[in-house]
Amino acid sequence: MKAFFNPTVWEQEWKEYRDGAAARMRRSGIDPATAFNAKAQKFNEQSFNEEGRKRSTRIVNWLESRGVNFKGASVLDVGAASGVFTVPFAERGANVTAFESSPPQVELLKRNTARFTENKVEIVSGQFEEINIRQKGWDRAFDLVFVSMCPVVHDWDSVEHILSCARKFAYISMPVSSSENSLVNEVTPLITGRPFEAKVTEMGYLLHLLCLKGCAYETLVTRELKTTEHTHKEALEEAMMWLRHHDLPADERSRSIVEEHLKRNYPEDKVQVHQGGRFGKVLIRLEDQSMYVGE
Incomplete structure (x- = not known):
């Protein structure tokens, strides 16, 4: 029972945890830093369509309801992708440093933030884990450090790396349970x-x-789902990737089963996939720690 209250034990357990997002990607032969290279354009479209903008607005509104003021604030957006949150932060008056490791995402990020001239967006690329915070001048430099669904969070050391940049708030969102995919749900019993x-x-x-x-x-823990449409070929590759991520059989037999399932159940070569899961959002207060601050 004593181990339950021993942070050293928990730090080591997390470091040795083998089912985190980054670890699963690497087992599947995917570099977490470039995992979205091939999907950058599609991810960008999903981020800025009506449904994507609503998702972003809900998060930003929640942060503001908890006391985060974006007007004139300095924000570090880690894993900024093509600007899914960088853009609404800048729209609300923040000065944003957007950190992104994927070159295709960086190009889209530049395009999506080019219109901001008064509240400029600075784009930084590289490996966040390798950033020397003090040399970069980022030590306690940002009112808010924002990390949404990014594999840079994989142990307590990585959390401390993030917190060291924050002056007032740090936001981290992560899956609470393994991701859901309607197609994987359909084919897993068959496999x-x-x-x-x-x-x-x-x-x-x-x-x-x-x-x-x-x-x-x-x-805050919520369950979020989004719907995407794929061709048979895209859906097949998506399903195989998800099977690998969840350590399920992803061999030729599984591929054949998925192919046959798609042909039989989606004859028009249009496959709607519902994906998402339970997600946790954590806002860490580093400066004003009382719940009565806003009164």
């Missing part, structure tokens, strides 16, 4: 003989260590 079962993920390590480390924070 394994049993239904797909979502697993609880590393969000628990983050929350428990924040508690043990004496941090002031608030969290």
Whole structure:
């Protein structure tokens, strides 16, 4: 029982955890830093369509309701992609440093933020884990450090790297359970003989260590789903990737089963896939830690 209250034990357990997003990507032969290179354009479209903008607005509104003021604030957006949050931050008056490792995403980010001249967006690329915070001048430099669904969060050391940049707030969002995919749900029983079962993920390590480390924070867990449309070929490759991510059989037999399932159930070469899951959002208060600050 003593180990439950020992942060050193939890730090080591998280470091050795093998089912985090970054670890699963690497097992699938995917570099987390460039995982979205091939999907950059599609991800950009999904980020800025009506549904994508609504998702971003809900998060930004929640942050403002918790006391984050974007007008004139300095924000570090880690894993900025093509600007899904950088853009609304800048629209609300923030000065944003957008950090992104994927070259195709960086090009889209430049295009999407070119219109901001008064509240400029600075774009930085590279590997966030390799940034020397002090040399970069980022030590406690930002009112808000924002990290949404980014594999740079993979152990407590990576969390401390993020917190070291923040002056007032740090926001981290992560999956609470393994991601859901309607197509994977359909084909998993055909491949394994049993239904797909979502697993609880590393969000628990983050929350428990924040508690043990004496941090002031608030969290929100929601279930979010989005719908995308694919051709048979795109859906097949998507399903195979998800099978690998979840350590399910992704061999030629599985590929044949998925192909046959798509032909039989989606004859028009249009496959609607519902994907998402349970996600946790954590706002860490580094300066004003009382719930009465806004009164």
